[in-house]
Amino acid sequence: MSSSSLLSSQSAISHKDKVAALAPDNFTWHGYSALETQWRVERLLSRYVACIDDDALEHWPEFFVAEGCRYEIITRENVERGMPLALVFCNSQGMLVDRIVSLREANIYPQRWYRHIVSNVLIQAVAEDHLEVHSHYVVLQTRRNGQTSIFSAGKYKDRIVFQNGELKFAEKRVVGDTHSIDTLLVSPI
Amino acid sequence: MSSQCSDNYTGKAPAVWPAKVNQIPKEVFGDEALFEEELKKIFYGDCWHVVGHFAEIPNAGDFKTFDLGRVPLLISRGKDNQVRVFFNSCTHRGNQLEVATSGNRKEFECPYHRWLFSLEGALTACPGSKEFAPDFKQENFGLMEVKSAQFMGIIFVTMGKNTPPLTEWLGEIVPPTLSTLLGGDGRLKLLGYQKVRYDSNWKGYNDNDGYHAPMLHTAFRLLNWQGGTTGFQRMTKNGHVVFEAELKAIQNNGFVNDPSLVEFKGSDPAKGSRIVQFFPATVMVKHLDIINLRFAMARSHDVTEVHYAYFAHEDDDEAMIQHRIRQSSNLLGPCGMISMEDAAIFQRIHIGNQTPGFAEFQKGVTSLSEIPMDVKQNDETGNLPRWEHYRKVMGFKREGEK
Ligand code: FES
Ligand SMILES: [Fe+2]
16 A cells, blocks of 8 residues: 555545645635635634643634544655654544643643744635635744744644534644654644 | 762763662763763664664665764665665765655765766766776775664664674564564554654663653553553663563543544554663664654764654554554654653753762662662663663773772
8 A cells, every 4th residue: 555545545635735726816605705714714723823822722622623623733754755644643522632631631741832823824725614724833932941942833734614603623734844843742733 | 868969070971980780970961072982882883773674665766864973874775675774975075965864766866076876876977987086996986885784674783893793782582572563573664753852862862761651651540551460671781671561451531532542453462562672772662553663863962863753564454554643643752642751851861960979770779789680570770781781881990890
């Protein structure tokens, strides 16, 4: 079995982003105009990173659909070589919760602050039941000694759905350009 | 009463170690000059060093690069399917030949003056050679090969002149555990990497990336995850340590919402946990259905880079591969929810040991003068033969020793 089929059997998100696809200028999605959809997507992303940076991680799983969600942090190096191994890979909301419980109750790690910067939010495809959205992220890390460094830079590849009047992540794939981890990765990105 | 430091602290490793075998001078972790000596005596010396596994480069033309100390290596699979290890250096002016960490090539081309090397290391083209020195012969300028050997696909290299044969160096204890760890035959399939940089001396890394689960990892206890009673820890005189432990399938006590993550699908729980810690730096682990080879690179006295490579077995079906990917992506290593403490510990060991005195081994110590070769599964003393071997290789004396 080839490793590329390993990969495609896993993810619903297309990997053909060498040429950026783009949604049409005008569309309506669940009654929202293109502009309003863009604004709602950006608000979702802003709330998502605020949840992590403000250490409200108990609420982090709520950003995902209850059934069949997928969250993954994977390095660009692994992706480009067709290797499926991730740094974090959850395919149930229970797993998302387990990550947070583990972080709170079990894991020992030096306290540090994270600061996410998200930009270049691009709706790449619009379907009846979902949006495909790419954006860029940088995570700054401030250690206890007060020094700030770049912990990870990369791209969010999200599949966003409309559920009970809200936008949720059905799938969030964090593809990190950074593939040399500084000591450990405990928080979601 | 607190213990006292009598001499001035210099941060320099002492030439004479205490007579007590359970005391390691802390300075060995932070002494920059000592690292240079270690490069000569250990990394460039008469030791075998793990640099990869065949499964990382399964096809002709696949290569990976690796640094042994500061020496850049190029590991290539030729058209003849042979794996060879070269110095990653053009034989003309010494330019670093390959810069990628891994990939696939038809040949290796040096960008400087366009010398071209085959996957098997031969110099196949060198433009303008008519004007080269009178004694130039193309066939004499193939890539320089490093002495290598393999065990079940694990690639070992040595630059020493008097390194014993690999089988002798592995001894009798290592191969059986290693073979179970490698799925019985080493026919592995690479799933991918997690690469980490630890702010830690390589000895602190190797000393602590082994078996300490019961104490350090709360997640094990929260999961109510008890090891069986049939496990053991064995050591070789030249510094390797192996662990075998049974893992009982988890009793779900409600701690995990999705217990499918910690199931056994393929392997026998009786063979649940296997660890091999090679002297000097590499650690390999099999836990549940995870096969994880940790290729360690000592970068300096205070930085160790480790490439955690994860594998499936060639005979796995699709469901098993997906299960291994899921376990491998979540449990062990620097992002693993049950063992990420290791990383934090390596760094704290490194910082905390820049102080006077000794790093002490206590649990399982029965003699202060004899190196224990027979220890219990969770004793700390399993690390002592490795320290003793290190001491001897480095030429440190013990108090009272001539
Ligand atoms: S240094 Fe490589 S071709 Fe000259
Ligand atoms: Fe551990």
